[in-house]
Amino acid sequence: MTLPLQDPLLSAEGEGQPSHRAGFFRTVLKERKAAVVGLSIIVFFVVLAIVAPYIAPYSVTEPSCAVYAPPSPQHWLGCDDGGFDMVSLLMVGGRISMIVGFAATLVAMIIGGGVGILSGYFGGWVDGSLMRVTDYLLVIPDLVFMMVIADLWGASLFHVIIVIGILEWTTTARIIRAQVMSVRERVYVKRARGMGAGNFRIVWRHILPQVGPLLIANTVLTIAIAIYLETALAFLGLEDPTAVTWGTILENAFQRTAISSGAWWAIVPAGFAIAAVIVGCFLFGQAVEDALNPRLRVAYLSIRPWRLRPLVGRGPGAI
Amino acid sequence: MSGNEQAPGPATVSAAGMTGPQPPLLEVADLVTHYQVRRGVTERLIRAPQQWVHAVDGVSFRLARGEMVALVGESGCGKTTTAQTILGMVKPTSGAVRLNGTDIARLSERQLRPLRRTVQMIYQDPYESLDPRFRVRESVEEPMLVHGIGGSRAEREAKTVDVLERVGLSPARMYLDRFPHELSGGQRQRVAIAAALVLGPGLLLADEPVSMLDVSVRAGVLSLLDTLRRDGDMGILMITHDLSTAARFADRIAVMYLGRIVEHGPSAEVVRNPQHPYTKALLSVVPKRDPRERAAPQILTGETPNPISVPSGCRFHPRCPVAEERCRREDPQLRLPAGATSPAHQAACLLV
Amino acid sequence: MSLLEVSGLHVWFEPPHAAEVHAVQGVSFALDAGERFGLVGESGCGKTTTVLALMGLLPPNASAAGEVLIDGQNILAGGEDSVQAYRWKDVAMVFQGAMNALNPVKKVGWQIAEPMAFHGVAQGAAARKRAGELLEMVGIPAAAGDRYPHEFSGGMRQRAAIAMALACEPKILLADEPTTALDVMVQAQILELLTGLARDLGLALVLVTHDLPVVAQVCERAAVMYAGEIVEAGPTEALYHNPRHPYTRLLFAATPDLYGRDAVISIPGAPPRLDGEITGCPFRPRCDVPLDRCRDEDPELRLVEAGHRAACHRNDLVGAS
Numbered sequence: 001m002t003l004p005l006q007d008p009l010l011s012a013e014g015e016g017q018p019s020h021r022a023g024f025f026r027t028v029l030k031e032r033k034a035a036v037v038g039l040s041i042i043v044f045f046v047v048l049a050i051v052a053p054y055i056a057p058y059s060v061t062e063p064s065c066a067v068y069a070p071p072s073p074q075h076w077l078g079c080d081d082g083g084f085d086m087v088s089l090l091m092v093g094g095r096i097s098m099i100v101g102f103a104a105t106l107v108a109m110i111i112g113g114g115v116g117i118l119s120g121y122f123g124g125w126v127d128g129s130l131m132r133v134t135d136y137l138l139v140i141p142d143l144v145f146m147m148v149i150a151d152l153w154g155a156s157l158f159h160v161i162i163v164i165g166i167l168e169w170t171t172t173a174r175i176i177r178a179q180v181m182s183v184r185e186r187v188y189v190k191r192a193r194g195m196g197a198g199n200f201r202i203v204w205r206h207i208l209p210q211v212g213p214l215l216i217a218n219t220v221l222t223i224a225i226a227i228y229l230e231t232a233l234a235f236l237g238l239e240d241p242t243a244v245t246w247g248t249i250l251e252n253a254f255q256r257t258a259i260s261s262g263a264w265w266a267i268v269p270a271g272f273a274i275a276a277v278i279v280g281c282f283l284f285g286q287a288v289e290d291a292l293n294p295r296l297r298v299a300y301l302s303i304r305p306w307r308l309r310p311l312v313g314r315g316p317g318a319i
Numbered sequence: 320m321s322g323n324e325q326a327p328g329p330a331t332v333s334a335a336g337m338t339g340p341q342p343p344l345l346e347v348a349d350l351v352t353h354y355q356v357r358r359g360v361t362e363r364l365i366r367a368p369q370q371w372v373h374a375v376d377g378v379s380f381r382l383a384r385g386e387m388v389a390l391v392g393e394s395g396c397g398k399t400t401t402a403q404t405i406l407g408m409v410k411p412t413s414g415a416v417r418l419n420g421t422d423i424a425r426l427s428e429r430q431l432r433p434l435r436r437t438v439q440m441i442y443q444d445p446y447e448s449l450d451p452r453f454r455v456r457e458s459v460e461e462p463m464l465v466h467g468i469g470g471s472r473a474e475r476e477a478k479t480v481d482v483l484e485r486v487g488l489s490p491a492r493m494y495l496d497r498f499p500h501e502l503s504g505g506q507r508q509r510v511a512i513a514a515a516l517v518l519g520p521g522l523l524l525a526d527e528p529v530s531m532l533d534v535s536v537r538a539g540v541l542s543l544l545d546t547l548r549r550d551g552d553m554g555i556l557m558i559t560h561d562l563s564t565a566a567r568f569a570d571r572i573a574v575m576y577l578g579r580i581v582e583h584g585p586s587a588e589v590v591r592n593p594q595h596p597y598t599k600a601l602l603s604v605v606p607k608r609d610p611r612e613r614a615a616p617q618i619l620t621g622e623t624p625n626p627i628s629v630p631s632g633c634r635f636h637p638r639c640p641v642a643e644e645r646c647r648r649e650d651p652q653l654r655l656p657a658g659a660t661s662p663a664h665q666a667a668c669l670l671v
Numbered sequence: 672m673s674l675l676e677v678s679g680l681h682v683w684f685e686p687p688h689a690a691e692v693h694a695v696q697g698v699s700f701a702l703d704a705g706e707r708f709g710l711v712g713e714s715g716c717g718k719t720t721t722v723l724a725l726m727g728l729l730p731p732n733a734s735a736a737g738e739v740l741i742d743g744q745n746i747l748a749g750g751e752d753s754v755q756a757y758r759w760k761d762v763a764m765v766f767q768g769a770m771n772a773l774n775p776v777k778k779v780g781w782q783i784a785e786p787m788a789f790h791g792v793a794q795g796a797a798a799r800k801r802a803g804e805l806l807e808m809v810g811i812p813a814a815a816g817d818r819y820p821h822e823f824s825g826g827m828r829q830r831a832a833i834a835m836a837l838a839c840e841p842k843i844l845l846a847d848e849p850t851t852a853l854d855v856m857v858q859a860q861i862l863e864l865l866t867g868l869a870r871d872l873g874l875a876l877v878l879v880t881h882d883l884p885v886v887a888q889v890c891e892r893a894a895v896m897y898a899g900e901i902v903e904a905g906p907t908e909a910l911y912h913n914p915r916h917p918y919t920r921l922l923f924a925a926t927p928d929l930y931g932r933d934a935v936i937s938i939p940g941a942p943p944r945l946d947g948e949i950t951g952c953p954f955r956p957r958c959d960v961p962l963d964r965c966r967d968e969d970p971e972l973r974l975v976e977a978g979h980r981a982a983c984h985r986n987d988l989v990g991a992s
Binding site for chain 1: 681683687688727729730731732733734735736747749750751
């Protein structure tokens, strides 16, 4: 027997979802440890990428030690096959990996957000045609398509950004479209239209802010995917081989038999950095998404029942 | 009060000062709004006939400044579609909606936009109709920004404060920076009313303005609307299913059934001397406050039929307790019933 | 001994990151078989929480105390474990918004029969036959049991929800705003159905609503709730003609009547928050006739005349209204 449970608290005055954006993210960070951890990881790597050229201990263009030198007090994570310091490589490589990840995501978000909003808001033939395009892109195997493009256009960072960007917007477009379609039917949007507001104003003032947090959550999740794809492309040798990124570090180490040489320090740190960024993005993105979906918030799915309090005293006056 | 038997004063007063006859604030003439029923692929393939929802099927009425008219009926009777058409959100199939003499049904979206200032709507659920991320100040200022009026920031704020005071949110400065979730239901509805008033509309459409509010605050919001139409140059069309509220606050009541007005007249006349069998049945089932007044309710069986297949003849005949053979064939028009005690009373029934 | 006896019922909620809310604060009432009892009040007064507690249908962040006796058995004695055996079998509920109470992907007849097996009332073909009978009883052809909820109109869904509640022959039927989303004519049909069921089956009916006229027309007795407490209880006639709590009087005054000529007035202010200590009478800030002692002393619910209780200090004055 399924019985609906009303939430006597949510229906009471004053209890509700946080309503404005700054407040929303503050609440998410306050209530969810995962969000704090995720955001800290992201911020750590972003800051590191920004300051990398100034604090990297050694050059990444001039060798500074022996080939596959093991970790030492001078070189904490040892050296790679060309005698470059791993710590410096990681810092500088992270910079480009992050730039690729963020730039590709920016492209994906602009396309995905735009398509989602247009599609969801206008509906009809606009929705029909945009969603067909989305469907086709959705079923193309990402990596295979990227390999073809990289091969045709040539290996360069810019191409990698564009390719990832035009492939990764589809999920976002679908999610945003669904959200816009529901917001469009809200009474306050109808009221705005009734008072004479134009489409641009309605989208900009009423719909975009409402889907904003979802778009941000999606952006963060897409960054993780973009960084992962960048690594994969680099690893497959489809990226500019002269660029230093986490992906090319891995590829180099793999090509130059780091594993059979026992030089784990040439592979593990870069792999770990990639994993950390991806985990950070997922933790934060997921936490925001969960918070946006009140159904997942608490607790009716919990098997713990309500509790009985001991009655102090007897009769109607007892507490 | 609400028992005015004749058309109330303000309309005649405002017309008197003008040269020549002024057109009424709102005139709905033979309004028809039909929707296409969406057909599935198979239905199109087998060439199933296109079906139509007869949401509004020939509605006419007038509303003057200073007047409050209630459109009463059950869900599906077409009262909300009528309001949507007057608001210009839905294009009518035929008929006219004249605002101060201009037929808005014939205007394009662009031509309509400046006219939107004239008609403002208040919605049922004030929690839904205010953007949850907008402070009170932003909600009230938005209509001014949309229409590019209100002048500078300071002037807009002064206007906002002024209109908030008018709807009883006093001191207004205390409310300016609050969010909807920090207000009670009644306060939210007052903010929605303020946002409608800020454009100085001539016509206010109120769609079930109090049905989502607590009993204890309903009277306040209704009295506010009552005051506004009495001292403003404004008419109010209230859409409601609550006959008690309509009887108490509206000058005239129009009872709708399946896209038509079946009875129309001064509130007191309609409530105390109903002529149409549907109105009679509807009035008999309104619960009374006094437990001793347990009148025998005349409960109609079934629910309002589907507006896709409207019955022949009088559209009420399948549920009518007094229907005769000719009710199946003849479609009654609104006319003065024999038993009326007011010349403004109209009913669409062959038997009165 | 009454069929249902609620005594000293309390419910608390512990919202995350906020103070505990004392939603129901010592509610007591009793009713007999065949009686129709109304529970009225504004939103947030605890009326819905009270009836949910009667069925043990509280969310996990809730805790409850007090006794709910059905035929002398305290069904809350063992918390969720003890209430399960009674839920739906002895006490069943019709929820606000019937669509939410019906599973959209199951046939209506199946949904009515489902709890019968669980409580050992009937199984298989017998359960299906009984589901058909129940549908007929609420005014729906038995054959409609093979249809899905979305094929029903609003009124039929609410009828089906009532049939569901009657599946295990409960003694007590709780109806939470059963007609709120419905049209007046359908509301009249449903109220007539509920009244008839209470009479014919000897059900004790608890009708929860914010709509005073509905209670006035349907119920013999009613309790008015405010801020988690019952502030006045008695025959509906006495509540209307001789209210002994200002809140009851003002609520009636705020309700427009079809033929009423008196002014409709609203009650200023808002109900108090229930997440803190309230000193004195909870209604004092909104009361139109407060006394000095109302500030510090919370009035007790006391008998003011036979079968009529009220919690107001004015009733202690000589020659009280």
